[in-house]
Amino acid sequence: MLDVVLVGCGGTIPLKNRWLTACYLRCNGRAMLIDCGEGTQIAIKEAGVSLYAINAICLTHYHADHISGLPGLLLSLGNEGRTDPLAIYGPVGLQRIVNGLRVIAPELPFSLELHEYLQPQESFTVGDLSVTAFAVKHTLPCYGYRMQLPRAGKFDPIRAKHNQIPMAIWSTLQKGNAVTYEGVAYSPQQVLGAPRKGLSVVYCTDTRPLERIATMAQGADLFICEGMYGDASKQDKALETQHMTFSEAAQLAKQAEVRSMWLTHYSPSLPEPNEYLADAQAIFAETQCGFDGQRTTLRFED
């Protein structure tokens, strides 16, 4: 299962009743954080999830509302006694940005592993999650993320027998572990059916709508997408600032045939996003206006 917490849902500046947009995903005790604006560490505490479990921070881009909380969060991890290395992923410029911000966090009791994207699409893993970062279109280099929790095929005793696999190692192979038994190497694929549908979450902010986003979000269980402007008449503003309206986000969700969408990254000029929800739902019914601390647990079907 995969826990998803929308830690904050605001864009541009933190408000007294709205944290900046960030997302926390946790799977089998390991977590990743997408973006870290001012106050994200407090928002994480308010959401009641663990800072300590964070294994990787994935940054979309380097506008302050997405990264200004990084030095404080790193220091808090240090205060909590972290010694394990922390991976940070982000667009070109990561070294320069992190080194600049570390002027106030020069000493940490753990090391940082910085991974700067050199390609428009890059893949890596965080715990059991397969993560793909993909370039989107904003006023500076910016990436969206697809997180995938793969699911192995079902154990197939007929296949196991057909492949003459000793029963003593069925259980080990069923759990996905390769094993050597009486001098012979066996792989889980010898006892498992075809991989089943896993779980997927796609996260996109800040960006204009793109075909690439619809492709990357195809069939996702949850699509978390920016909706900077609720009012469709703010289309020109969205173009100018390289953001989206609710309607544009809903068109993407529809095109990508996702299961559900949470809107996020609202403009400070949009105090009541739900006033415009109907416009989005008219295009894609399974739209919700995300809110600080919103959460869900995605589970494998069956």
Add this chain to the structure above:
Amino acid sequence: MLDVVLVGCGGTIPLKNRWLTACYLRCNGRAMLIDCGEGTQIAIKEAGVSLYAINAICLTHYHADHISGLPGLLLSLGNEGRTDPLAIYGPVGLQRIVNGLRVIAPELPFSLELHEYLQPQESFTVGDLSVTAFAVKHTLPCYGYRMQLPRAGKFDPIRAKHNQIPMAIWSTLQKGNAVTYEGVAYSPQQVLGAPRKGLSVVYCTDTRPLERIATMAQGADLFICEGMYGDASKQDKALETQHMTFSEAAQLAKQAEVRSMWLTHYSPSLPEPNEYLADAQAIFAETQCGFDGQRTTLRFED
């Protein structure tokens, strides 16, 4: 009159119910801010005071809990349309620290005037306030602040007559303005008695207690002082981290004969500062445990 708002009262890390320590002082429409940790801009909004009125930011030192909110606050000032220059004061290293943090706030619609302290004591003005920064004792260079609102002497008609000041300019001189009348220059001192007691606020965090602090705080109307540890048995910890216990702060307040003291900059391990208030009040009765958003308006005596 002088408005004082304790924007936050926490030390080390921002908590979900406690902002980091910062102080906002406003006099005749101009404000200064002391320190700017993560979330200070939100705390200022919660306190209902104006970001826009800030003319100067005075930093005590460069631990992250005192400065990590600076880039976000600068950007928010820019978003509010500020074009007036902003003064920032702080210990040696100010250029390096501000330039580092500005990696995420490279473009601002106003200029920054950085003033780095080269002496253990330096004085300047912010609007009508006379400010003195003075070195204190922490694990890195750190300054306390004394803010003074001076008060001119009372209008003295006997003195004015004695000095043969034309009555036509009495009112102008009474308001503190020099004037040239019929070719002769006159100064306010010619019609005013001796300067009267003004208003003063002294702010000290992070530091060990020092004679210099007692001297600088002498007779202050309000002394805002760190109290990292409530429990007097944490004396060793206070020595190790170069902070104070409540009792030490109260001793300073007593020695400085201040009118009142607010404690601030509580350790995250001190969720209920009021549990230790009696210990401080036993030493200095006019002690209060400061809290987020605490405020007072100091007025001239009459």
